[in-house]
Amino acid sequence: DAKTTQPPSMDCAEGRAANLPCNHSTISGNEYVYWYRQIHSQGPQYIIHGLKNNETNEMASLIITEDRKSSTLILPHATLRDTAVYYCIVRVWGGGYQKVTFGIGTKLQVIP
Amino acid sequence: DAGVIQSPRHEVTEMGQEVTLRCKPISGHNSLFWYRQTMMRGLELLIYFNNNVPIDDSGMPEDRFSAKMPNASFSTLKIQPSEPRDSAVYFCASRSGTVDEKLFFGSGTQLSVL
Numbered sequence: 182d183a184k185t186t187q188p189p190s191m192d193c194a195e196g197r198a199a200n201l202p203c204n205h206s207t208i209s210g211n212e213y214v215y216w217y218r219q220i221h222s223q224g225p226q227y228i229i230h231g232l233k234n235n236e237t238n239e240m241a242s243l244i245i246t247e248d249r250k251s252s253t254l255i256l257p258h259a260t261l262r263d264t265a266v267y268y269c270i271v272r273v274w275g276g277g278y279q280k281v282t283f284g285i286g287t288k289l290q291v292i293p
Numbered sequence: 294d295a296g297v298i299q300s301p302r303h304e305v306t307e308m309g310q311e312v313t314l315r316c317k318p319i320s321g322h323n324s325l326f327w328y329r330q331t332m333m334r335g336l337e338l339l340i341y342f343n344n345n346v347p348i349d350d351s352g353m354p355e356d357r358f359s360a361k362m363p364n365a366s367f368s369t370l371k372i373q374p375s376e377p378r379d380s381a382v383y384f385c386a387s388r389s390g391t392v393d394e395k396l397f398f399g400s401g402t403q404l405s406v407l
Contacts (some may be wrong), residue, residue, distance in 0.1 A: 224398025283336040
């Protein structure tokens with residue numbers, strides 16, 4: 182799986198959009214971008230994933246650059262409950278036997 | 294669905310004792326993962342199973358650690374003998390594999406070895 186690079190920490194004002202970047206310059210054509218988050222003392226939670234088109238669901242939006250070397254997770258209206266560590270992962274769809282590894286992630290602090 | 298169920302939620306034991314952590318994956322999922330999380334090392338993959346078969350155990354730190362998956366609905370992670378440096382939160386996760394690649398995590402077991 183391609184490696185990812187994320188800033189270790191970010192702050193965001195409550196009610197504002199939180200934009201979390203991820204670099205994955207070695208991503209291959211069949212690798213998807215996945216985002217998870219981990220709220221303190223809980224297990225990681227799936228947020229969203231995409232291949233090359235922008236994606237949106239009830240939790241967030243995912244913007245992937247045209248060259249697919251980076252992406253941004255957008256929380257449109259951050260709340261205090263969005264304070265968590267956010268992990269960006271890239272892996273092949275149908276990877277099956279491929280293990281899933283998590284990096285350090287970005288610790289997002291939403292400030293009142 | 295109840296999600297991935299782990300037990301116990303908390304375990305406090307003394308050094309040298311055997312510890313067994315349990316996991317029930319989501320019904321129908323065919324992949325199961327055991328992770329360990331500490332402040333120093335973050336979230337580490339220990340072992341994962343596909344269709345009850347261990348595929349990669351390269352993350353298991355020592356022979357003191359062993360994992361089994363006797364059937365599709367149950368897995369255990371055993372530490373024998375336990376040591377204080379094993380203190381961590383242990384997470385189990387499952388994945389459908391056939392539907393999508395999303396991982397679903399349990400609530401974890403907080404292990405403290407005194």
